[in-house]
Amino acid sequence: SQKIEQNSEALNIQEGKTATLTCNYTNYSPAYLQWYRQDPGRGPVFLLLIRENEKEKRKERLKVTFDTTLKQSLFHITASQPADSATYLCARPQRASKIIFGSGTRLSIRP
Amino acid sequence: EPEVTQTPSHQVTQMGQEVILRCVPISNHLYFYWYRQILGQKVEFLVSFYNNEISEKSEIFDDQFSVERPDGSNFTLKIRSTKLEDSAMYFCASIRSGGLGETQYFGPGTRLLVL
Numbered sequence: 001s002q003k004i005e006q007n008s009e010a011l012n013i014q015e016g017k018t019a020t021l022t023c024n025y026t027n028y029s030p031a032y033l034q035w036y037r038q039d040p041g042r043g044p045v046f047l048l049l050i051r052e053n054e055k056e057k058r059k060e061r062l063k064v065t066f067d068t069t070l071k072q073s074l075f076h077i078t079a080s081q082p083a084d085s086a087t088y089l090c091a092r093p094q095r096a097s098k099i100i101f102g103s104g105t106r107l108s109i110r111p
Numbered sequence: 112e113p114e115v116t117q118t119p120s121h122q123v124t125q126m127g128q129e130v131i132l133r134c135v136p137i138s139n140h141l142y143f144y145w146y147r148q149i150l151g152q153k154v155e156f157l158v159s160f161y162n163n164e165i166s167e168k169s170e171i172f173d174d175q176f177s178v179e180r181p182d183g184s185n186f187t188l189k190i191r192s193t194k195l196e197d198s199a200m201y202f203c204a205s206i207r208s209g210g211l212g213e214t215q216y217f218g219p220g221t222r223l224l225v226l
Contacts, residue, residue, distance in 0.1 A: 031211060041222070042220065043115075043202045043204075043218055043219050043220050044154060044202070044217050046214045046216070049212060051212070089154065093211050098156040098169075099146075099154075101155075102153065
């Protein structure tokens with residue numbers, strides 16, 4: 001079956017370091033991958049989308065890569081801050097219908 | 112910035128009762144969705160709705176669930192006879208044209224607790 005997986009449930013890093021989160025997919029080749037942020041008790045908030053023909057996408061301190069050989073997307077937050085602490089969701093959009101979410105990685109940035 | 116709104120923010124109900132969760136999608140959006148998230152689990156797709164009909168539904172969305180767009184602004188999810196396992200956060204979302212590259216906007220959610 002087609003799966004999108006985030007193998008790290010939690011990641012704790014020191015403020016100022018770069019956080020790197022991993023998303024793997026199996027048994028299919030998504031044309032797009034998305035990353036969302038979710039705070040406790042809140043809805044997902046869209047951050048970035050990357051297309052399969054794009055190696056990298058940036059937005060301020062965020063960077064996403066898409067490696068179709070490894071079947072993997074990496075999500076980086078540079079110069080991390082405590083306010084970046086949240087759960088980050090990798091997701092696969094399907095045309096006009098639905099989004100398939102990974103289970104998320106809970107990121108904690110300690111001062 | 113436009114946003115999706117949901118009411119109520121919290122709902123407590125007795126097992127077997129009917130609940131209606133309400134959403135107001137972004138005004139010029141055409142595609143609407145409901146997702147749910149059981150505590151500690153992933154966000155799961157329930158149903159998508161376009162042009163006044165369901166375009167896709169998951170296996171979770173059984174006969175106990177229904178959706179409606181009763182007027183030009185509201186989008187509702189009804190659970191006819193709630194079960195304990197329906198306790199979850201329910202998120203409404205909308206997207207403008209249904210394209211893969213578009214941003215899907217999520218509401219803040221309704222926390223449903225079935226006792």
